[in-house]
Amino acid sequence: MQRKRVEGIDFWRGAALAIILVNHIPGNVLGAITPRNFGFSDAAEGFVFLSGVSIALAYGEKFRRNVVDAAASLYGRALRLYGAHLGLTAAALALYGVASYFTPWDFLGSENSRAAPFADPARGVVGILALSHQVAYFSILPLYVVLIALAPALFACASRGGLRMLAASAAVYAAARLLGFNVPTWPEPGYWYFNPFAWQFMFALGIYCGGALKTRGVPYHAIAHRLALAFTILSSLVVSNAFGLTPGLVDAAGRYLDWDKTDLGVVRIVDFVALAYVLHFSKITTALSQTRLFPFFTLLGRNGLSTYSSVSLLSALGQILQEASLASPALDVIFVVACLGLLRRIAAAVEQFTLVAPAAAE
Template sequence: MRLFHPHAEPPSPGGSLVAGRLAILDGLRGYFLVFMFLNHLTFTGGYLLVLLNHAELAFVEGAQGFVFLSGLLAGLVHGRRMARHGLGTATVAIWNRAAEIYAYALGCVLIILVLQTLLPGSWVYWHHWLGDLHFGRGRHVAASALLLYQPDYLDVLPQYVVYLLATPPLIWLCLQGRWAWVAGGSIVLWLAVQLGAHLALADAVARLLPLRAYFNAFAWQLVFVAGLVLGTAMIQDRIDWSRLFRADRPQLALVAAMTVLFFAIWRVWSNHFAMPEAVEARLRALANRGEFGPVYLLNFVALAYLVTWVVRLGPATASIPLRWLAYLLDRLFKLSFLRLLGRHSLQVYAWHVIAVYLLKAVDENWGPFGEIGKTAIAVAGIMLLAVPAWMLERTKAVPRAGKLQPAFASRPIDPRP
């Protein structure tokens, strides 16, 4: 796929999407999962390992990349399915996936609520994450089942359910050449949130059932739909990547680099130094993470373009630092561990939420820990993220004929977030 590698051709509409050609996408999803775990992990007094994070230098975090890649793969895989087998077949597959994600989200909530009844004091140290959600509050449990009252760190999964329910008609429109309507509608919806058009709806819902959600799905859909439109265009071979990414014309990459550097300065300033009150207020208004404000949008677009340019064209440039950076990024995103996580991202994400809640209980009951202890726990947690992925790989390693296959054999990629 030429978007991510300088020598590979984009998949033709009749070609097969195999893990070897899209391995870097699995690796990217695994990379984002690791850093979401580190960002969500909490210790008394904080911990230093979390500072080794691209989010410290940009208004871009794992969640944005994760949502974008899910949309991209939905367009690539389900778009191909729809083109071959029709709208009905693709819709059944997509909505079955939405039902599976809903089941995982609901299962995680139930597990956490059961743990809440078993662990003494958990109501106190989980209250900030759960709000008023517990078995004694039926309205809150019902609202959670309806995806309206969302515990912290589980609020990404309800987004996917909503997005996948809307995915079939969006892909169909893109396949019919009406991608501009899809992109334009997505942009208008994002702009409506930025201007507060959703507030009346939120107030109306809150009068009926408790409402708690950090991510605004009407705003974050822009990231998912952008990936979906791009993925659908790729299977139709409608994008000339050689015009967007050219080593002999690096002007766009230079603009992206300057934008990334600009936002890095503001990120470091806001994280580690005092800002004038008026400046801080303006930044808060434009960098609303829950509503994917303009600062997050611009920084994400610039960084995504720059990283893609470096990985795709860096090896062909005369710059030794760029060649090394491209090599390191390519090797990083193709690590077998990250690809393993990415192939089973739903199960890994659900497992990481339970792990974060349990480790919070460990810190509250047996902490505080020293910096070495915190680092050891964090690293062990990263390694344990692979447990559900490894179990699924071992299960799938036994084919129908009963002959064992390697646990990490290449397999067709799917659009699972």
């Protein structure tokens, strides 16, 4: 029996992917109104958390019935994601290379990790295959591959209690933060942009909440809701410099906050959990379900991998336009709107194909 999808989860995942499209084009005028400017967390936390929720809903019962089959299915999914990442990286490097070759501008700067595969192809290709070399803005799928591969261990811990699983994940997070664990990059020196030892905790939170949604539901506590709402408002005021009224506020606060994105700073976790709790009990999803935005973003989220792949390549094209100084505020908006329209068409085509293919095979 096919699992019934939760449209609210698909909607928020689609919205997160649309936000990632904008945020992965530095300088795009619409970036000023994305959530990262009004809170300590951003779309990356939402994407990883919702991935954990989806994994719990899709595979939680399977693990209780047959651990081996469920684990094999997850590892197969991780392998498909790995292949998708390789294809995306190759396509992006080809796009940057063609743009550099046929225009007066150089889009292969080392600051974005685009140069290594061209400067030393053998080492660069090996690094890409090993996931130790990641082009800037193409770092989420490698993290997701690791998290999917880790999911069986998290499910094994969750079988003894969801809180035990969270405690084990928190212990790994704490050890990584205290001891400075991260995965090194090669051939260029450095570390993964998304530290998997830290970000696995956000994924584990998603698995825990996904399990709760299938059983008892997420409990409501009035005091917790008020605290979450207060923190969400406070973080919005700080990060936005009190909506521009207090310049420098976020810089001053940032010196005292554990806010690093690579290592998933504590304030990012608290901010996202507070925001998610407020949104969950605000009934905003129900309200949005009556608008035209809901089916649009739900379609994108329902076809997450194809949408993310398209978002990555379209944002790479947007980066090229920005770096070549060919963009303007008006063109920024036109480009994003055109991309969203194209994403809808791609998602609809992929969905139609997936529906037709099984029917044709019967």
